[in-house]
Amino acid sequence: MPLGYIAKRLLQLVAILFGVSVVVFLMLRMIPGDPAQLLLGEFANPEELARLRTQLGLDRSLPLQYGIYLQNLLQGDLGNSIRTNTPVAAEIWGRLLATLELSLAAMFISTLVGVGAGVVSAVRPHSAWDYGAMFFALVGVSMPIFWLGLMLIYLFAVKYPVLPMMGRLPMGLEVPAVTGLVMVDALLAGQPVALWEAGRHLLLPALTLATIPMAVVARITRSAMLEVLNKDYVRTARAKGLSEAAVILRHALRNAFLPVVTVLGLNLGLLLGGAVLTETIFSWPGLGRYVVDSLMGRDYAAVQGCILVFAAMMAVINLAVDLIYVLLDPRIRVNE
Amino acid sequence: MSTGPVLDIRELTTRFDTRRGPVTAVDRFSLNLGSGETLGLVGESGCGKSVTALSVMRLLPRPAGRIAGGRILFKGKDLASLPESRMRRIRGNEISMIFQEPMTSLNPVYTVGFQIVEALRRHRRMHRRAAREEAARMLSLVGIPEPGARLNDYPHQLSGGMRQRVMIAMALSCRPAVMIADEPTTALDVTIQAQILDLMNRLKAEIGMAVMLITHDLGVVAETCQRVAVMYTGRIVEAADVRTLFRRPAHPYTVGLFQSLPQIGGRQGRLKPIPGAVPSLLRLPPGCAFQERCFRSDGQCRQDPPWTAVGPEHWARCWHPMEVST
Ligand SMILES: Nc1ncnc2c1ncn2[C@@H]1O[C@H](COP(=O)(O)OP(=O)(O)O)[C@@H](O)[C@H]1O
Ligand code: SF4
Ligand SMILES: [Mg+2]
DSSP states (O other), rough: OHHHHHHHHHHHHHHHHHHHHHHHHHHHHHSSHHHHHHHHHTTOOOOHHHHHHHTTTTOOHHHHHHHHHHHHTTTTTTOBTTTTSBBHHHHHHHHHHHHHHHHHHHHHHHHHHHHHHHHHHHHSSSSSHHHHHHHHHHHTOOOOOOHHHHHHHHHIIOOOSOOOSSSSSOOOOOOSSSSOOOOHHHHTTTTTTHHHHHHHHHHHHHHHHHHHHHHHHHHHHHHHHHOOOOOOOHHHHHHTTTOHHIIIIIIIIIHHHHHHHHHHTTTTTHHHHHHHHHHTTTTOOSHHHHHHHHTTTTOOHHHHHHHHHHHHHHHHHHHHHHHHHHHHHHHHHHHH | OSSSEEEEOOOOOOOOEEEEEEEEEEEEEEEETTOOEEEEEETTTTSSHHHHHHHHTTTHHHOOEEEEEEEEEEEEEEEGGOHHHHHHHTTTTTTTEEETTTTTSSSSSOOOOHHHHHHHHHHHHHHHHHHHHHHHHHHTTTTTTSSHHTTOOOOOSOOOOOOOOOOHHHHHHTTTTTEEEEEETTOOOOHHHHHHHHHHHHHHHHHEEEEEEEOOOOHHHHOOOOHHHHHHHEEEEEEEEHHHHHHOSSSSHHHHHHHHHGGGGOOOOOOOOOEEEEEEEGOOOOOTTTGGGGGTOGGGGGSSEEEEETTTTTEEEEOOOOOOOO
């Protein structure tokens, strides 16, 4: 992989994050009225307001204010929450990992099932399997997440109570936090019971979050595979005497991945939006729920921090998608 | 030259199910290929050359295409009825094929080396190292400079001519007894065409294989083939050795082909395209499919014309072949 390209993309990433920080900074200043008042609420007394103004640097020029803000930001200081008066950065970090665990699980499920269903559909087009899978995919993309989550809870936690419906672990069970991903931490700590429980807790929310991307992936994989299976190089692979599995998995699917990755990248925003809803439904202590709670509580520092982190996440994921794309397609590698 | 045919195709019939009904793309096609021989299969676009080749390879597009009759005898086995798993051991190993489109026939996401090694490992059960060395040897055999370095190239880094050389290297890597080359030079420009044909001629002798060269270019046939068969609407209409066919074509269609070409075989005179158009396979006239365009046709031509010996080792499917006796 070309280092120049990666360096260029990393610089772009820095530029984007810089831009986002400006926007987030200005957001609070642009709101009509006094930010200190906004932050402290209408019943704050004048001394408190004055202290906060100096603390926020509101008595200085805008560029200087931004300088201070940026300096704090670079030190990992996102300000304090007005609800808990604790540093927002620490709150966000823990929740970010919860969201990450949920999203990774959803990504894993949706890619595995989506690609698998798409490939089988493309290899046996117009078969009963194909029609069935594509029907479910159609239903899947148009499924309201909220409704789906509630239905899953009703079915698997209420009517047939086989799975937990909220949280990451049962009450009283804890694993030492190393990575912040509970399943990984349970594995690291050698606690099979915790691993099992964490997996059970993850299953319903991950399924809920995975459904739409799974349906999208299945449909794209099918159409990409149908196209690729007609390519000359697939015929060449068969003419070599390769087994059908090698032809389909090694030669066709590898090429069909390109459009799948592209569309997945484009749909990441949807996935994040879905995470907000899913976390709310399943009381998953992640960023999505945190941002909702912060908005409700007018916790501006927290909201600002979340926006920044969401933007950074989108940028990093987009970068990752592009790099995967470069890895998958040698033609891009050289052109850049 | 030969010790009996290595490939013996008998009455091969291949059909496609299309929306507008079944189409017989190859109709009772019989031909044999002696070992070490180069045979040209010529005819206009759409006459069934590629479908014939794909039938032999059993690579017809599914589910539309299928072999509807006949036998394809190779080393005593009938490929037309061989189970797919056994056919896989023949493809790319004992019979291999190269295609018209070098630009799209290699997989863009794998290196050239990977794609050649893949064939070697599949059929020769070679270890990675040995297979890579063999792949490099194949690349140098097909005249690619710095073969060791080229192994790591991706197809898009090579020109069309180079890619076709890679395809040839891949097809020949397991030393097949038969190579089917489906218009291997059509997509290349003229100087490269000549180089590739030279290369194929040289390798054929070196490896000792038989070649079925499919082309619509009679010039290519003249340069490379010993025998030639002419196809029209899915049927062979004439077969002879190259000198005979070029000097004394017997089938009116072959005559028309020569007259529509500039200066083939030293023949001078005005270009005369064959009148009319190739009839649709869905609506062939009864009897000879060429009758509507033929300058010798008469009422008899509405009957199926017989496969007639018109000279030594020279046949034509015609009621009124040209006078060819010397
Ligand atoms: N995939 C297909 N589906 C239906 N008919 C086909 C298909 N491929 C080829 N045919 C039919 O077979 C005929 C011969 O095609 P082909 O062998 O490709 O001709 P060529 O001599 O140019 O190689 C075509 O005219 C067409 O009618
Ligand atoms: S059979 Fe009749 S129509 Fe056909 S080529 Fe011969 S003379 Fe012409
Ligand atoms: Mg063709």
